[in-house]
Amino acid sequence: MLQLIYVSTARNGLTVDLDDILARSRRNNRRDGITGLLHAKGRRFLQALEGDPAKVEAAYARIATDPRHFALVVLSRRSVEAREFGDWAMAADDGDGGAVAQVAQLVEHAAPSVRGTFEGFAGMRAA
Numbered sequence: 490m491l492q493l494i495y496v497s498t499a500r501n502g503l504t505v506d507l508d509d510i511l512a513r514s515r516r517n518n519r520r521d522g523i524t525g526l527l528h529a530k531g532r533r534f535l536q537a538l539e540g541d542p543a544k545v546e547a548a549y550a551r552i553a554t555d556p557r558h559f560a561l562v563v564l565s566r567r568s569v570e571a572r573e574f575g576d577w578a579m580a581a582d583d584g585d586g587g588a589v590a591q592v593a594q595l596v597e598h599a600a601p602s603v604r605g606t607f608e609g610f611a612g613m614r615a616a
């Protein structure tokens with residue numbers, strides 16, 4: 490299965506409606522067998538998508554043309570034996586409260602470099 494991780498920047502900062510993005514994402518992802526984690530903090534998004542390679546690439550192609558964000562940069566695109574971000578149709582983390590603990594738990598089984606990326610991103614807010 491394919492794991493794709495990217496970062497992006499929200500076009501309108503705080504006016505992006507995360508709930509709306511998540512509702513549609515979860516519906517599509519459930520249909521396509523895609524799981525992952527969306528971490529949103531300030532204007533930055535960090536997302537991991539996992540699933541069948543063709544489905545993940547198709548979802549990413551849709552996401553990449555979404556005008557609500559821009560400047561997408563793929564941080565890693567690797568084949569994984571099993572899902573590293575759990576079974577969530579799209580877990581969300583809006584950077585509030587227990588973000589660091591939540592992210593740490595979700596990336597527990599991820600490769601060390603992937604884990605470091607997410608923990609660093611989540612932890613920056615607390616710093």
Ligand SMILES: Cc1cc2nc3c(=O)[nH]c(=O)nc-3n(C[C@H](O)[C@H](O)[C@H](O)COP(=O)(O)O)c2cc1C
Nearest residue numbers: 510513514517518534548551552553555557558579
């Ligand atoms: C930061 C961000 C993350 C997104 N993540 C997903 C996702 O995981 N799955 C998905 O289907 N759409 C995701 N979307 C929404 C897609 O860009 C697109 O609007 C949606 O897939 C279109 O679905 P529809 O054809 O059912 O309207 C995301 C959008 C943004 C801005």
